[in-house]
Amino acid sequence: MRPTIKDVAKAANVSIATVSLVLHNNERISSETKRRVLKRIKQLHYHPSRSARGLVLSKIGNIGFIITEEHFLRTESFYTRVFLGTEFEAREKDNYVLLATISSSFKKGDPLPRFILERNADGILIVGKVPEAFIESIKKYNMPILFIDYLPPNGDFPGVLIDNERGGMLATEYLINSGHQNIAFIGGEISHPSIMERLHGYKLALEKANIINGNGLVVTNDENLSRQNGYRSAEKLFIQNKNVTAIFASTNATAVGVIQYLKDNNLNIPNDISLIGFDDVEADIMIDPPLTTIRVPKVKMGTEAVQLLLNIIKTETTTAKKIIVPIELVVRESIKNIN
Amino acid sequence: MRPTIKDVAKAANVSIATVSLVLHNNERISSETKRRVLKRIKQLHYHPSRSARGLVLSKIGNIGFIITEEHFLRTESFYTRVFLGTEFEAREKDNYVLLATISSSFKKGDPLPRFILERNADGILIVGKVPEAFIESIKKYNMPILFIDYLPPNGDFPGVLIDNERGGMLATEYLINSGHQNIAFIGGEISHPSIMERLHGYKLALEKANIINGNGLVVTNDENLSRQNGYRSAEKLFIQNKNVTAIFASTNATAVGVIQYLKDNNLNIPNDISLIGFDDVEADIMIDPPLTTIRVPKVKMGTEAVQLLLNIIKTETTTAKKIIVPIELVVRESIKNIN
DNA sequence: AATTTTTAGTTAAACGTTTAACTGAACATA
DNA sequence: TATGTTCAGTTAAACGTTTAACTAAAAATT
The missing domain is CATH 3.40.50.2300 (Response regulator)
Structure with a gap:
């Protein structure tokens, strides 16, 4: 059986609350105790249960990544790299990315990604152009939404965009x-x-x-x-x-x-x-x-997006901030100077 | 606030246990009650909390998808399609797929995908060739593992393979x-x-x-x-x-x-x-x-893999079953008959 | 020395499910 | 009629965390 907070507490001779406080770096705990607890955590390979945490915090640490199937399967790895960027940053911030594809001909009434229905994501990344009907359909769930490389014509959403x-x-x-x-x-x-x-x-x-x-x-x-x-x-x-x-x-x-x-x-x-x-x-x-x-900077678009989204989630603000990622001219050999 | 099982119970005038039993299609509940409860579930847009469920069942409904970054970014959409297949089947079976990339030069001691450390996945799909060192590293977590389009030279694992x-x-x-x-x-x-x-x-x-x-x-x-x-x-x-x-x-x-x-x-x-x-x-x-x-059949490889993996998880068996997906000759116009 | 404040914890409730164990009513059986 | 049995539920404990409220000891203040 995987170790729980109780096992750590017992091993370190403290209450489970102390372990939890150590985990959250609470300054109420002496450095000596902190050290002891941390040692046991490592020793036992303890990792807090996401389910338990999610239950009490009603925040799951998942973010949804929605893209049309067509875009996802593109031979250019554009969106795949963006996805990778989100994954990197999410991992860094102790989150998971759940990917779901939708049809590019989505229409009202079509099934929505499960993590929306089940509210198994704290926020949503919508990547590339998606049907207007889809955006309409998910509005009522009012989860935090952030767009990448696309902004719907109406509605004011935050986004990470290319210049x-x-x-x-x-x-x-x-x-x-x-x-x-x-x-x-x-x-x-x-x-x-x-x-x-x-x-x-x-x-x-x-x-x-x-x-x-x-x-x-x-x-x-x-x-x-x-x-x-x-x-x-x-x-x-x-x-x-x-x-x-x-x-x-x-x-x-x-x-x-x-x-x-x-x-x-x-x-x-x-x-x-x-x-x-x-x-x-x-x-x-x-x-x-x-x-x-x-x-x-495709990967960067992903990381920036996750950063902003997590921020929106944490602060519970509604913002329509746009992040414009810098682009760059790369000169190689396909252009002839005819001056 | 999102509705909980309590809200449904109250609305349907039953105990929460009854709601739960209805959700699991237990035959102890009369069809009349079942009908009433189901009606309220729909009405309230109730979806059980994954965290709560995961907590009591110690089973989270996530499966991990591990692939080298290099393979994932390939311009050929081979593995992307396999991924899509896993996503489809997982969704069908009420599961989520968590994708993590590893380096193709993974060596002992390198950080493992977080869902392994945190045991935030019930089982793992390893897709394409991965370094032997990686397989060694994850063995000790003994989570159910299934390989797709690759089998490590030693060790007897289940797999979904191409003929x-x-x-x-x-x-x-x-x-x-x-x-x-x-x-x-x-x-x-x-x-x-x-x-x-x-x-x-x-x-x-x-x-x-x-x-x-x-x-x-x-x-x-x-x-x-x-x-x-x-x-x-x-x-x-x-x-x-x-x-x-x-x-x-x-x-x-x-x-x-x-x-x-x-x-x-x-x-x-x-x-x-x-x-x-x-x-x-x-x-x-x-x-x-x-x-x-x-x-x-790339998508099919994904769906078959998830089916088998979920089966292994459910039955808690260790199997080394191999599924060989059928291939097919597609005749088009790039071959000249010189007989 | 008595009182107050600070420090470093602990206790216990809550989160939303599942499910074994229980219950009370209706029905069947002897 | 008394006694089982079945039916259709209900009760309550458990899962592993977080955190507000509490506490006992030590330190500071009067």
Whole structure:
């Protein structure tokens, strides 16, 4: 049988209350006693029972991580890394992360993640775009909620977000500074607000540099599969447009599709076409030459999110604080300077 | 405040014991009372507290899912899908899955997943190859353990496994039946037993067909990144060997690398080279032509694993039962019949 | 020396379940 | 009629914590 607080108390010759106080670092306990108790705790490999603790505190130490199944299974490990970040921070703070997927076509009345119904989570992380109907459905449980990489159009929630607009600008400006003018934007899942914001950043940068080019250079397309999306979009772009010299691919999965298209059509990167991506590419994907990109701190998004959420839970405040994680331009070899 | 069993009892005019018995479908309760209680449960949105339940049953309803960080972050969604399977089945059986990653260079003394230390899981799923040192470290906690897609070399544990050998045979035999003789095997992470077994199946099939070709056709290589691995291995293969007509790539990530190599070297699939993979390819990866492959039921592996593990937990037996999930040859267009 | 304050604990109730042991009424049996 | 038996529940203890309220001893104050 696993040891309980009683066993520790007996071994250390104190009451169970003392053990509990030691566990919580209460200053009422002398350092001598503390030492003795701690020694026994270690010796017996004692760990307090979560159930017992949860029962009295009515706080379980779990946080829910909700994502659409589609996003979770994406070949890009974007959200997987975010998840890992949440796991790291949760562990640090003595919490567990419970992952649940929902359908991206969730509609009212569909079953909710069990940890919501059973209130087996102290708070909830909603990751990536989720259906509005889902958000509506869980509102009434009023658990603390925090969004990651998405904010619903209405309602004011806290969130951990990427500075997509600045990223879009950064990417575009870098292309402009490298002498490009005919810069195309290829958008993946354009209905995701993040992509919209990147597009907005792109437009802003062009405007600022007084470059006016028709909308023909912006190709969007809402297929689910980002790579095919990138491929098809590139195809579409080049049919209409022969003089593009640079492409801003709004995600790296899109970029991979674009690369395939360029390869299939004997267009060399960066000599014929310069290309910049968004999100650092997984090392596993072979891209030749290495892709210049905007790096997003995925793991950090997870850790920040958990920190903020736990804070909201602890202080029982309602906040709509937004944390914007910094992005970074990573220059590699996919862009040609044509100045 | 969330409703408790007391609230239900009061509303239904019974004792809390009755409510509990209704919850457990005890036949001691008349159907009339049962109906009344159930009605109130629904009305009040009552869900029993996990903490309270866990406390009295000393069984928490969590199962741990342990995987190396490296495997979890793989671009192939193989293990992600297995995870999803476990999640589905766990949910069905009123359990939660707690995921923890460990380092693939885990050594004695490294910190263990918290749910092991705290015994916050009733049983553990170990997924993919993990360091021997890790297995040694957790043995002493003697929690029920089940392996997925891996079995440690020593110790007799239950597991849910792929019939890799049969898969290797199936793939190779299909190539043979299509008239190929110079069939190469390109192995990804060859130190993973699964890959070894596929290789063994390959050899068996060749033997059975009386095809003798030197070991020059087997290229293995233990780089971590499967795609680069595939690329490099293909390179190596073709330097030594000019007359290969078919390749069996031991994983699909490897196959993708091989495809890139072939494309870069103007070798057409299937006209110049036939190719077969292993694991069904993610729809997102653009492969032209569609790849013939051995399909592995990933989600099913997860559900089966949870079923078996929960069974072991419930019956408190020690078993070393192995579940071999069926595989399937999926014929698409990457193989040329040269008979 | 008597009183008050501080220190370093202890006692006991509470959290929400499960379930063995009990009970009282209705029914069956001799 | 007296006595079992079955039915349909109820009572109460137990699970392992936390923490407010209490206490006994030591230290400080008058």
